Amino acid sequence: MIKPIRTLVVDDEPYxxxxxxxLLxxxxxxxxxGEADSxxxxxxxxxxxxxxxxxxxxEMPGMNGLEAARALQQLKKVPDIVFATAYPEFAAEAFRYEAVHYLLKPFEEGDIAVTVSRLEKALKSFPEAAIKHSGKLAVEHEGDIFYxxxxxxxYVTREEKTSKIVTMEHEYEVKTPMKELEARFSEFPFFRIHKSFLVHLDYINKLTxxxxxxxxxxLKGRKEVLPVSRNYVKELRQQLEL
Structure with missing residues (x-):
């Protein structure tokens, strides 16, 4: 079995x-x-x-695709980019961002197949059996190391310079930044609901x-309520709902 290529599709036109x-x-x-419209x-x-x-x-209102590509280059994990547009004249500039491919609308099944093949080679997809299994998170608490x-x-929350890790039974404080914890949990169903909160989706019980x-x-078994920023609400619901 091949490790799936996690893909985000961005276009302001819903159709x-x-x-x-x-097609993908x-x-x-x-x-x-996921998908995005800007x-x-x-x-x-x-x-x-x-x-x-x-x-x-x-061609999108506000931040266009080229500007978005430029912003994506600043992320800790920079995704590969496939430009998908009706305008061939942007191709030269698009490839400055090391695009894997440049698709023209209307999309053709053959072009999609070529693109997916290029992505598989670029990302060097490999059998799941060869994937490094995620270990446990080591945290120090009262002189002991817990795994x-x-x-x-x-969930995890950030308070000033400390990250608080909350389980059903205990709370642990670590100096590890939220962004690093989020990266370590990338193989697990965690979701950023707010700039200061990272939540395990399986424990979500109610949205108000x-x-x-x-x-x-x-969350299940907890009395506190956590804030969900409006920018994350739609995607959170897509992740949670059938």
């Missing part, structure tokens, strides 16, 4: 976005991690989802509308 997703799903190597949203979702590749439209299974962690499009979140 074009859905068509591309449909025909290839077992591709796993659709360059700004693409940057946010790449930070959250850390996809392997982004299919990126160019936490990430699936036992309900709050104000200005934000929500509050309740």
């Amino acid at each position: 074009s976005r859905k068509e591309l997703i449909h 799903k025909e290839h077992p190597a591709i796993q659709i991690a 360059g700004e949203q693409a940057v946010v979702k790449c930070t959250q989802l850390q996809p392997d590749v982004v299919f990126l439209d160019i 936490l299974d990430p699936n036992d962690i309900l 509308p709050w104000f200005n499009g934000a929500y509050q979140l309740e």
